[in-house]
Amino acid sequence: MTSRLPLLSVGLAAVLGLPAAEQQIGEGKLDADQGTLDLREGFYHFSGNVHFRYPGVLDLDCDDLRIRLLPGGSQIDRLIASNRVVMTLVENPSTNSALPLRGSSTNRVYAALAIYTGTNDVVTLTGSPESGQPWVERSEGSFKADEITFDRANDRLGAKGNFKMIINPAALPKEANLAPRPAPAPAK
Amino acid sequence: MLKSRSHCVKPSLTILFLCAVGSTVAGWGQAKTTNAPSRATGFSLPYKKEGKTVALFTGSEHKPLSVTLVQIKNFQVETYQPDGTPNLQGTAPECQLNLSTRQINSSGPLHLTQAGGAFTLSAVGFAWDQESERLQLSNRVQATFRLSARSSSLFARP
Numbered sequence: 001m002t003s004r005l006p007l008l009s010v011g012l013a014a015v016l017g018l019p020a021a022e023q024q025i026g027e028g029k030l031d032a033d034q035g036t037l038d039l040r041e042g043f044y045h046f047s048g049n050v051h052f053r054y055p056g057v058l059d060l061d062c063d064d065l066r067i068r069l070l071p072g073g074s075q076i077d078r079l080i081a082s083n084r085v086v087m088t089l090v091e092n093p094s095t096n097s098a099l100p101l102r103g104s105s106t107n108r109v110y111a112a113l114a115i116y117t118g119t120n121d122v123v124t125l126t127g128s129p130e131s132g133q134p135w136v137e138r139s140e141g142s143f144k145a146d147e148i149t150f151d152r153a154n155d156r157l158g159a160k161g162n163f164k165m166i167i168n169p170a171a172l173p174k175e176a177n178l179a180p181r182p183a184p185a186p187a188k
Numbered sequence: 189m190l191k192s193r194s195h196c197v198k199p200s201l202t203i204l205f206l207c208a209v210g211s212t213v214a215g216w217g218q219a220k221t222t223n224a225p226s227r228a229t230g231f232s233l234p235y236k237k238e239g240k241t242v243a244l245f246t247g248s249e250h251k252p253l254s255v256t257l258v259q260i261k262n263f264q265v266e267t268y269q270p271d272g273t274p275n276l277q278g279t280a281p282e283c284q285l286n287l288s289t290r291q292i293n294s295s296g297p298l299h300l301t302q303a304g305g306a307f308t309l310s311a312v313g314f315a316w317d318q319e320s321e322r323l324q325l326s327n328r329v330q331a332t333f334r335l336s337a338r339s340s341s342l343f344a345r346p
Contacts, residue, residue, distance in 0.1 A: 028333040035311060035325035039267065039276070046329060 028054040032065070042069035042077075050081075059088040062114075079116040085125075086110055108137045111148075121153040133162065140171035231260055233285075235318050243267045243318050245285070245292070256288040263292070265316065274303040280314070292316040298325070307333045 033048025044067040052060040063083035069076060081087075087109040111134035112127030125134035125148040135144030146161030231247035244267075247260035265278040278301075283294035293315045300309040300323075313326030 026334075030329075030331040030333065032329040032331075033327065035309075035329040035331075037309075037323040037325070038321065039323065040321035046331075 026054060026057070028052060028058075030065075043067070057089070059086075061086045076116065076118040078118065081114040082112065085112065085114045087114065106138065110135050110137075121151070123150040123152065125149070139168070141165065141167035240270065240272065241268060242270075250285075253284065256286055258285045258287065259283075260285055260292075263294075265292075277301050277303065278316075283314075290317070290319050292318075295326075305334060307331055 030046065030050070030052045032046035032050045034046070036043075036045040038044075046065045048063065050060075050062050050065045052058070052065070060081060062081040062085040064081070066078075066080040066082075067076060068078045087107075089107040089109065109125065110128050110130070111125040113125070114134075115124045116122070117124070126146070128134050131144065133144045133146055134148050135142055136148065143159065143163065143165035145159035145163040147159070149158040149160070150156075151158065231245075231250040233245045234241045235243040235245065243265060245260075246264045248262035249260070251259045253259050259282070261282050263278075263280040263283045265276070266274060267276040269275050278298060280294050280296060280298045282296050283292050285292050295313050297310060297312050298314040302308070309325075309329070309331040311325035311327060311329045315324040315326075317323075
């Protein structure tokens with residue numbers, strides 16, 4: 001079963017770079033202990049204390065990062081971050097007035113494996129050293145599942161298997177009308 | 189038989205390399221190429237594939253360390269796309285070229301830039317194998333990518 005999670009997907013949508021909020025070109029810096037470049041296959045492999053920093057947008061820490069480019073192209077075929085994957089994603093405020101929570105926030109994503117597939121623009125998160133599940137934390141709450149997928153092309157977040165979501169009540173605005181109100185008592 | 193033959197070849201390769209710096213050894217081509225800029229340096233060695241220069245290795249000085257090993261100072265490498273357009277440019281203060289394995293190694297720094305500035309990369313200690321088009325970076329890898337928030341444009345080739 002796939003759950004749609006519009007509340008938390010707002011953050012990922014913004015920071016993973018959805019077309020609606022195309023951002024300016026910036027510089028991302030990567031540090032690692034070792035690296036291998038396969039110039040023929042367009043394959044890059046960084047290992048050991050991999051830290052990727054894209055100020056204001058994304059921090060990625062992992063032990064192993066593999067990037068494969070599409071043949072002869074300029075797009076990513078597949079990006080695989082593995083072993084102790086921690087992503088910190090900075091979210092732009094949403095302009096969607098239908099959402100009860102619209103403030104800017106920071107998302108922290110934990111997983112054992114994060115795979116981005118360029119052909120369908122999907123990020124898949126699986127595993128984690130602590131609980132066996134990837135999880136996403138933000139100020140309004142957190143959720144986890146056996147597999148979390150983010151479909152960037154369609155702006156959808158999916159959670160498969162043992163899904164659990166915790167929402168911090170304090171984060172809900174007082175004026176939010178999330179639950180149906182009881183019907184007014186009949187006039188006497 | 190094969191072994192003794194290879195022993196005969198290696199010294200002659202070295203002599204050709206050191207004298208003409210443009211010996212043709214299965215991929216290593218003439219110093220002056222048609223689609224790569226020629227350089228007036230102490231050392232220049234193109235690497236060809238199917239008649240086209242795909243890489244050009246240059247240096248200001250070279251010194252033989254053994255029959256197959258050559259030390260190169262102020263090493264520079266340029267690689268090219270199949271159509272001849274520049275791809276990568278690399279520099280290293282010093283490295284060693286192994287004529288037998290066709291590998292270039294160094295325990296020192298390497299700085300690499302992609303044409304167009306899409307990314308720059310530096311590391312300490314490297315092994316460049318042009319035959320397999322593989323570059324191994326041993327320590328302190330640092331890379332800078334110019335990118336937009338849409339990650340599909342990350343790490344773009346020029």
